[in-house]
Amino acid sequence: MEFTTKQIAEHIWAIDQKGVRSFLLTGPDSAVLVDTCFGGDILSACRTITDQPITLITTHSDGDHCGCDQQFPVQYMHSAEFERYNSRGKGECKAKPMQEGDVFTVGEYRLEVIWIPGHTPGSAALLDRQHRFLISGDTVQSGCIFMHGDGRDLPAFRESIVKLNAMRRDGLFDTVYPAHGDAVVPADILEDHLALADEVLSGTAVPAGPAPEWFPDTVKTYRHGRAQMYYACL
Ligand SMILES: [Zn+2]
Known part of the structure; x- marks a missing residue:
């Protein structure tokens, strides 16, 4: 599977593979890669951009975010994600634990770990307060968020959206x-995520359409503004 790389900000690259995206941030003596897509040789894609040592940070353990983890000797992940990572049967987690408030510095960037459980138990985002961006994993996005299946927790997701939206405000x-x-999204999309979570949790949401065929029939697509999720309302 091919990777495509695109610079989206000073010293920040998006590395895309079949609908999922990793981010590479580079400094003069180190680099940080956030997630590793489905699989293949993402390290070679990184090496077209930087020859510095790369620290891997994993936002969560879904398979489309961990496919090339074995290429990186130094990996961090929120400790609440370890059990789920190991249960996937794709190899033992070798990551070091990271917690809310931990900071990774790379070049001019200072990435602060924000714990946002819900999509998965140990989902994490990375906040740069000075440059005012959030690397969000799957929790905040203009694509469709998977909220059905193993490890998903919609009330916890809503709490994480409330937390992030307060930081945004x-x-x-x-x-x-x-x-x-989209690779770059205005942060006020969080208002749509919050409204959508409220509608689905209160039972007032109306399905916008079916979910992809690999889901059970009970799973539908729900939408509010720019926010979308796959979920099964009982
Ligand atoms: Zn994903």
Whole structure:
């Protein structure tokens, strides 16, 4: 599977593969890669951009975010994700634990770990307060968020959206770099995510259409503004 690389900001590249996206941030003596897509040789794609040592940070353990983890000797992931990572049967988690508030520095960027459980138990985002962006994994995106299946927790997801939206309203970030959909998204999409979560949890949401055929028939697509999710309302 091919990777395509595109610079989206100073020293930040999007690395896309079949609808999922990793981000590479480069400094003069180190680099950070966020997630590794489905599989293949993402390291070679990174090496077309930087020859510095690369630290891997994993937003969560879904298969489209962990496919090339074995290429990176230094990996961090929220500890609440370890059990789920190991249960996937794709190899033992070798990541070091990271927690809310941990900071990774790369060049001019200072990436602060924000714990946002819900899509998965240990989902994490990375916030740069000075440059006012959030690398969000799957939790904030213009694509369709998977909220059906193993490890999904919609009430927890809603709490994480409330938390992020409060940070946004406090002016901590105005741009989101998500793993699916558009590579650069205005942070006020969080208002749509919140409205959608409220509608689905309260039972007032009306399906916008079916979900892809690999889901059970009970799973539907729900939409509010720019936010979308796959979910089964019982
Ligand atoms: Zn994903």
